[in-house]
Amino acid sequence: MAEFKKADSMLEWFDQRLGVINFSKVMMTEYWIPKNINFLWAMGALLMMMFGVLLISGIFLLMYYKPDVALAFDSVNYTIMHDVAYGWLFRHIHAVGASVIFLVIYIHMFTGIYYGSYKKGREMIWLSGMLLFVLFSAEGFSGYMLPWGQMSYWAAYVITEIFGGIPVIGGDLVVWIRGNFYVSDSTLTRFFMLHVLLIPVVMLGAIAFHFYSLRFPHVNNEAGEFFDYDVEAEKYLAGDKKGSKVIPFWPVFLAKDFFVMGVFLIFFFYLVFYYYGFAMDPVNFDKADGLKTPTHIYPEWYFLWSxxxxxxxxxxxxxxxxxxxxxxxxxxxxxxxxxxxxxxxxxxxxxxxxxxxxxxxxxxxxxxxxxxxxxxxxxxxxxxxxxxxxxxxxxxxxxxxxxxxxxxxxxxxxxx
Amino acid sequence: MKELKILAVVASLVLVTFYGIEPYAHHVMHPEGKPADFKFSDLKNVDTSLKGDVTAGKESFVNNCTACHSLTADGFDPMMSDADSAAAYGVTPPDLSLAGRIYEKNFLANFIFDPVTATKVEHKYPANGSKVYPMPAYSWMGAQEIMNIVAYLESVSPKAIDEAGLASLAAKEERTLFDVSREQNAEVFKSACGRCHDMKYGGLSATTPKVTIQGYMGSTPPDLSQYIISRGSHYLDGFINNPQEYLHGTGMPRVGLSEQAQAEVIEYMTQVGDPKKTEREELGPKVLLYLLIFAILAYLWKRKIWSEVH
Structure with missing residues (x-):
């Protein structure tokens, strides 16, 4: 074991053991981002924040939700909405958050396409991002089933039915996915597992990978310009902050992100309090009934195009x-x-x-x-x-x- | 500024999409029905301008109505249990204590004259069909006698307590205004809807047993706990006033509530289905103000930090 001298400060104590000074340089103060960017470059930070918001609100909902066809609907609409203090707030945040995060994902994704941020060394960023899109879609779909309303049930029915179209194995595959011949209790409990455990765990890994994939090709900039990051970083560290083409992730890049977050949160909480209906379809406030098909079946807005x-x-x-x-x-x-x-x-x-x-x-x-x-x-x-x-x-x-x-x-x- | 131009482009794409999937889609999928008609002007069998006589009305009531109906407000108690009377008639006959207050006068008079046309359930009880509406038509009665009964019902019906009355009641009984108001509205709901419909989240079950009501209606009438959210007050307002107009062929009869009684029913459905409405509307501005301050501080900090690099 290396020899440790007595630490003079708490920072040093941690630095000796965890290398926190170097770590914070690599991750924050000397992680270089191009300067020539606009607010569209803040979508990544917004997504990270929204993921956190969904995770936390989800944990609170998880304490009262009951994944059982006989109990699910009332555990959401009565226990959480009526009995639990501020349960309604957590549900609104979770539902509106799940809807709005897709808006930010789409802006993030089409920003990438608009600025050509997926090629010439940035392929892995794009691929890991698309993997996250698939995971978020699966997370959104599995979560939508949990309140066990009419739209939950029939969306689950229609979407699982799609797999039946796969040649040869289709029919068996549908039964395997549902855990039954029709959408039933076994379907609900397994989608519950996917929603609260398997998919979020994979997501955490995929998010880490997405960030990691940015390290070598670096973030694209508004002009699509390629330049030597080491040279620009040296310039910045030497004090030529105005002349350098890069800025550090902390505090410069995040300072802008925090402002964008502030504006975004005003919009988000306006929806949470005053305009949540778009994210909580009225039809889903009728309990699931396999014998009564709703007049119109449609998925949440972010799946409508496909x-x-x-x-x-x-x-x-x-x-x-x-x-x-x-x-x-x-x-x-x-x-x-x-x-x-x-x-x-x-x-x-x-x-x-x-x-x-x-x-x-x-x-x-x-x-x-x-x-x-x-x-x-x-x-x-x-x-x-x-x-x-x-x-x-x-x-x-x-x-x-x-x-x-x-x-x-x-x-x-x-x-x- | 360039960033604002980009924001304008993003915002307009979002708004066009939003318009298409929300207001426009709703407009296409849920076309506007006829607005509520609280005069029930299609019903013209009884001359409602006649002034009713309360004493004569009570006599007619005793002779014609008390065999099936209770009216506890004037001492006529039910003769059978809810389940027994439901078994006898198909559905529990209503107690008429609130009838004079909650049913619109023209509707009530015409209902006594002929229940089937007033409630618009001719499709369930065709003239020569085998099924007969549990209550006979009193079309043989003169308009004056019908109006006497209506006058009697109006006279015995306990009046609604107004906002001030509810407030003083709440103070006296040390309960919240929300609770006493919900309790009063619940009485209207029970009278108007509670023989067939459950209101689970309000602790109410239909007075007619499930098996009986299913036989009587053809299907089990839904629990209305979340209808204020799933249907919305605007739809409910039109639907309750005239179900056939909104859901053609439904077994649900037109109930004939007066404008005020219907508002009380919808208020009750809101109080049960969306009880956190007030809390939500109070908390909203505080959170938004907090975030506004956050955004302003974040902007100032951003300006300070970026002034060094620009």
């Missing part, structure tokens, strides 16, 4: 049934973002507004996703079904065209 891709193909084409086409499109939609770094064939890392073709592609994608989201909630009848079909098809075409568009763009920019 749900609409699933519904968009409603008629037979090329001898394949509409249902199977929808499933294939759905699988495509959920997997395609993952390979984004390889679909974009242009080596240019720059904001979309400086990329002549990609710019158009990006805004078309945004419009298409908004149309899909809106029509994903409306009843799929008459003209709505055709809008759904057109926008689902456009979604697929947009992604199939991306390699071509970016190759052409690379040629054009290279020729200049």
């Amino acid at each position: 749900y609409e891709v699933l519904r968009g193909f409603f008629f037979e084409m090329f001898g394949i049934s509409g249902k199977d086409l929808g499933l294939m499109a759905f699988a495509f939609a959920n997997g395609i973002f993952l390979v984004m770094p390889w679909l974009d064939r242009s080596p240019t890392v720059a904001p979309a507004n400086q990329r002549p073709y990609f710019k158009i592609w990006f805004w078309l994608l945004m419009i298409d996703l908004i149309v899909l989201t809106i029509f994903g909630k409306l009843p799929p009848t008459g003209a709505n079904a055709w809008v759904g079909f057109a926008s689902s098809l456009s979604f697929i075409v947009l992604f199939l065209a991306l390699p071509v568009i970016t190759t052409l763009e690379a040629k054009k920019l290279g020729a200049k």
Whole structure:
């Protein structure tokens, strides 16, 4: 064992044992972030904060929630909402938080796409981020089942049914997932386990990995500029703070994040107190009833775009049934973002507004996703079904065209 | 400023999406029904301008109504238990103590004249069908006699206690205003809805046993504990006034509540289904003010820190 001299201060005492001074340098005061960024770069910190908010509010809810089909509905709507002091507040924070975190995830994700932050060394950041997106989706879906209302039940029914479309093993797979032939008590208890244990644990690991994946390629900046971080860091440490292109994570980067958090929290708590209905669907305040199908079944807003891709193909084409086409499109939609770094064939890392073709592609994608989201909630009848079909098809075409568009763009920019 | 421009772009994308999935989607999925008509102007069988005579009305009441109905407010107690009377009639006949106060006058008179048309359940009891409404029509009665009964019912019905009365009652009994107000509203709910519907979170069970009511209605009427959230006060206001208009073919009869009684029922549903409303509305501004101060301090700190690097 190394020899320890008597520590002169508490800091030194901890430093001898845990290396806290070096650790805080590596993690905070000498972790370099580019200076040329805007508030969109604060979404990561917002997500971390919201994850904490969901974790803490979730722990409080967990103390009273009962994962049993006979007890779940009342444990949420009566025990937590009426009996427990401020139980309603924790539930509102948890429900609104779960909904709003997806808004921040989408902003975070499309910021990455807009600024090209997924390529040229940043592929692992993108992949780990998409892994987190999948985990958050699974967490959102499993949590939505827990209050055991009508929408909980029927969303669980519809979504687990989707796995039945997988060839050969589909039917058995659905039974395996549900733990029964229909959505039942066994389904509820296993989704409860997933929601409060397995998925959050994996999430913690994935978040750590996501942060780690940032260390080597570094955070992208508003101009997509590549520069030598060591040189810029030295400049900063030498005192040329204004001339350096980097800032330390603490306190400079976080100082801005705290302000963004403050503004965001005002918006968030406004929703928690005065406009929570969007995150707690009224239909879900009717207890689950497997014999009574609600007039309209729709998922939470953040799944609407992919749900609409699933519904968009409603008629037979090329001898394949509409249902199977929808499933294939759905699988495509959920997997395609993952390979984004390889679909974009242009080596240019720059904001979309400086990329002549990609710019158009990006805004078309945004419009298409908004149309899909809106029509994903409306009843799929008459003209709505055709809008759904057109926008689902456009979604697929947009992604199939991306390699071509970016190759052409690379040629054009290279020729200049 | 550039950041504000970016914020404006993000905000407008969010707002367009929000508009589509919330207000617009609701408008498409839940089209606006007819507004409540508290005059029940489709009912015209009885001339309600006639002035009723209370004494004559009581005599008619004793001769025609007390065989099935109790009216505890004037000393007519029920003759059977709820379960027995439910078994006899299909549903427990109502105690009429509050009838004169909570039912709208025109509705009440026309109900006595012909219950089936007044409650709009002709689809369940067609003229030549085998099922018969438990209460016979009194269409043979003259309008004057019907109005006498209505006048009698109005005269014996205990009046509603107003806001000031409730406050002094709360002070006297050392209870909260919320509790005494909820208790008063619960009486209206029990009279108007409580023979068929449970209000589990308010501790009320339907007075008609489940098996009997299921046979009578065709299905078990739902527990209404969370209906203020799942349906909302606006929908309830239209629905209770005229169920067929909102849910065509439903077994639920039109109840004929006066505007005030219906407001009391909805108030009760709010008090039971959303009891933390006041607490929520009181805490909200405090939290937001706290966060506003936090945001301002965070902004000032950010300015200070970033002035060194810009």
